Amino acid sequence: MxxxxxxxxxxxxxxxxxxxxxxxxxxxxxxxxxxxxxxxxxxxxxxxxxxxxxxxxxxxxxxxxxxxxxxxxxxxxxVPNKIQGTWDILNALKAKDVRVFAITNWSVETWPQGCKAHPELAEVFEFTVVSGQVGMIKPSVEIFSYFCVEAGVDAADCIFTDDGLHNCLGAKAAGMNAIHFTGPDALEAGLKQRGLL
Missing domain, CATH: 1.10.150 (DNA polymerase; domain 1)
Known part of the structure; x- marks a missing residue:
């Protein structure tokens, strides 16, 4: 991965x-x-x-x-606050040259407002799929497959994390590994177990 x-x-x-x-x-x-x-x-x-x-x-x-x-x-x-612990993990991954991406269920109308509130969202990822922009939504396998094609990556090389367990199941159905997000500490532990941190 x-x-x-x-x-x-x-x-x-x-x-x-x-x-x-x-x-x-x-x-x-x-x-x-x-x-x-x-x-x-x-x-x-x-x-x-x-x-x-x-x-x-x-x-x-x-x-x-x-x-x-x-x-x-x-x-x-x-969207008043960042979850700083997750940002720390993301930055640590980037420092280790791990490629980071995003797949988000977000309206095409509200996504620009979210990026105004947190400009880093528009800058930090190599590639982002916004559901409202593409007309596909998690947990459908379709959106994960679309991401892989557009990002030029293999599903088997990806670890997906989401607070929705149903979305993690969708990612797994598309061939990705998944970590159900319950907090930054658990995510960090999961990524260490998989050798990325």
Whole structure:
């Protein structure tokens, strides 16, 4: 194994969509709103290529639709902090000339906002697949196979890490090794076991 492929949200940066509205609505009303509109499912559809305006247009309640339409412009508030321990690992890998890549489920609309909040995301990887840009989404084998072709790497040479176990299973189905991300310490241990750190 020669290369490490990172997920980004909840691995390299914290992400909490409630932060887009909590200052206005408070935590309990924000939570109720997110549950009421099935935000997780709508967000996944946007990660796959839909727009948040299209998602909002499907909501029956006009107030809820107006709130959802605020999401993209407020997105930077939802990714406030780096997960520094993972960045330390990434930098250590690069210092050892390990090639680092990323495959992320991220909307084509919010990805630029995330990169504005954390410019390193646009610079640190040799190649990044953003699901919303390519119309494929983890954990489908398709997106991992697409990554390998476009990056010019063999799946068997890649170690993928993601906080979603289902995404790790998708990577394994595509022929990659995978480490389920539960924190920087466990990731570091897994990479040491595989001889990359």
């Amino acid at each position: 020669k290369h490490v492929v990172f997920d980004i949200g909840a691995v390299l940066v914290e992400w909490d969509p409630a932060l887009a509205w909590v200052d206005d609505l408070g935590q309990s009303e924000t939570n109720a709103f997110l549950e009421r509109i099935n935000f997780d499912k709508l967000n996944l559809a946007c990660d796959a290529g839909a727009t948040f305006n299209e998602a909002a247009s499907l909501l029956d309640d006009s107030d809820d639709a107006a709130l959802l339409r605020q999401y993209v412009e407020r997105y930077s508030q939802t």
